[in-house]
Amino acid sequence: MDLRMKGISKSFGANLVLDGVDFAVDGGDITALLGENGAGKSTLMNILGGVIPRNSGVITLDGKDCEFHTPRESLDAGIAFIHQELNLINDLAIYENLFIGREKKRKGGILDKESMVAETRRVFERMDIDLDPEAMVRDLDASYKQIVEISRAMLMNAKLVIMDEPTTSLTEPEIERVFALMRTLKKQGVGIIFISHKLKEVLEICDKYTVLRDGHMVSSGLVKDVTASDLARMMVGHEVQSGTRKEESLSGEVVMEGRNLSDGKHFSDISFKLHKGEVLGFTGLLGDGRSELFQTLFGASGAYEGQLLIEGQEVRMKSTMQAVSLGIGYVPRNRKENGIVKDLSILENGSLVTLKLRKKHGMIDWQSVHEDFSHEKQALSIKMEHEDDLITSLSGGNQQKVVLAKWLSLNPKVLILDNPTQGVDVGAKEEIYGIIESLAEKGVSVIVLSSEAQEIMRVASRCFVLYHGRIMGELKGSEMEEETMMRLATGVEE
Ligand SMILES: Nc1ncnc2c1ncn2[C@@H]1O[C@H](COP(=O)(O)OP(=O)(O)OP(=O)(O)O)[C@@H](O)[C@H]1O
Ligand SMILES: [Mg+2]
Structure with missing residues (x-):
């Protein structure tokens, strides 16, 4: 799998949000997409995911030109998009969420609940996830909802997985679980785009990086060649000073x-x-x-x-x-x-x-x-x-x-x-x-x-x-x- 995005531009009204951005991902690599809040990361991914149209630029997947008009078209091409704002329906069970739009049916059009539940269970087992496929999504907390979203991508045998800040609401052990999962996907040759503001995680899990600043691609390269403060500097455009805590005495009432x-x-x-x-x-x-x-x-x-x-x-x-x-x-x-x-x-x-x-x-x-x-x-x-x-x-x-x-x-x-x-x-x-x-x-x-x-x-x-x-x-x-x-x-x- 190889994905190339070339010269991608996008404006919302008079606001030019992406200006001729180049971005590439290869199968088996985890590529970090970095940038400050509002730099254009989600917008670039929304274009790739068929959520919004671009104004100009070219996208190729395995050398073929792609034109995604809807999320469905992007999905059919093997691109799974896990959004920053989760996309699950609270009033449905986990397995129903996993099969939305692709429900399994028996002859005669009746929903084949049994096989959907069984397939969900298999994915969970493979990922070492302890969840009941028939539990309602409403009853899950944010971190488990995240895990369900990732399972959905797994279930679809995606070639390329876009993860827009997958770990923000997760705690350490869950992050480790998600990382383990990402490593499995990587071994299977899947390309992963990882958006995160946690640079420590980027250094731990990613192979390559691309940094956006104000809608421009400012640098890209191998993660092994950079430090967290290098990345922070590229994102912000200047040195980032991290402050230190002041000692306080507890004299107040x-x-x-x-x-x-x-x-x-x-x-x-x-x-x-x-x-x-x-x-x-x-x-x-x-x-x-x-x-x-x-x-x-x-x-x-x-x-x-x-x-x-x-x-x-x-x-x-x-x-x-x-x-x-x-x-x-x-x-x-x-x-x-x-x-x-x-x-x-x-x-x-x-x-x-x-x-x-x-x-x-x-x-x-x-x-x-x-x-x-x-x-x-x-x-x-x-x-x-x-x-x-x-x-x-x-x-x-x-x-x-x-x-x-x-x-x-x-x-x-x-x-x-x-x-x-x-x-x-x-x-x-x-x-x-x-x-x-x-x-x-x-x-x-x-x-x-x-x-x-x-x-x-x-x-x-x-x-x-x-x-x-x-x-x-x-x-x-x-x-x-x-x-x-x-x-x-x-x-x-x-
Ligand atoms: N639907 C929209 N209508 C108008 N402006 C938008 C829309 N979506 C995004 N923008 C603007 O585009 C710019 C880039 O937003 P985007 O969501 O891509 O940033 P981001 O890099 O993902 O930031 P964050 O790290 O905060 O998620 C922002 O200035 C945002 O206000
Ligand atoms: Mg975003």
Whole structure:
């Protein structure tokens, strides 16, 4: 298999997003497609996947010219596209999702459920995946949905697999599983395009790289010849300084305190204190309960036992409105399902939580909404055209920044960030860390939930490691080491 894309150009209205891009992939290679948020990676892949038309350029697959008008045509040519925003139907079972549009039928047109389930089971066995083909997709968390999408590509015997940020919502062991799978595909001669903002992963799994910057191809070569900072520099166009965490002392008053919190299912016996101006981390592996814990404390989930104190006063958190009015903000993970409202504009998405607070004489004061958003837009360097465009016209990473802007505009006392840099490029990651630090300096207490040990070590001064809903240990300052955190996260006592 060999794929060549030559001189690909694409504009959306007056916005030239790809300008004469060349890109090539060979069978048996894993090629990284890199670039900042909004560089044009997903757009290039959407063209290859038949999702959108190009304005000019040539695509050849095994030497033959290709013209894909629909995703179906691209798929029929052997190209499987695993999108950045997952593409599964929640109300169907796993096996049904795997066979959408290609259902197996018996004579007479009746669906052959048995053979579809059996084939799904075979793929899962081959990939060492422990999932029931008949389970509903709705009941899977983001990481398993990802795995189902990859299985779908496997099932179709794809020649070329496009993976647009496949690992953003996955935890270490799952990433390893996906990598193992990619190596298997590679051995079978499949070509893989791997888009990721995690350069460590790129160095680990990829053979070749191509870097896009502002719609131009700026460099390509062999991964073995470069370092992570080389790649970061090519993406951003200048050196990327990675900051280091400042040591803090816990002198501030306690702003939030949990005492023996349990929900009877996802977390139990959780006690912690959050001080004013502190950045506190919570980490662990899949199923550690950290998201459920903070969704509950934000009033977005069910009931809990134990006590929650805000500035020394016990509160029973019953709704998100109550949490917001107490000055608590929460940036959820998994932008597509929890973060954005697809039918609203960028500005509306960026100001949703504060709209209610901004009424003057019963009318929304759009002037101040607009001013605040412009401020956040600049602070977070959100790459966009017009505020009134739909949020879905932004690149994935920029959507994430809009979600963050929404909560920053609330000026919260406590800000809970669940995987805040998911899908965000290296440069912007540092910007977000910088914002977290300056919020803390201004006295905001920040809780960062993250599956990335590196991220916790970078921003938090202290962290709790969870395992199956229980606190396994608390690490301070230099005690936070990747190995120690991993040991606690896998249930090994300190
Ligand atoms: N449907 C669309 N309508 C208008 N503009 C769009 C559309 N899709 C993408 N764009 C614009 O094209 C540019 C490139 O977006 P693209 O999604 O390809 O970026 P990306 O490299 O995948 O970024 P990320 O790392 O954030 O996912 C962005 O400026 C984006 O706003
Ligand atoms: Mg993208």
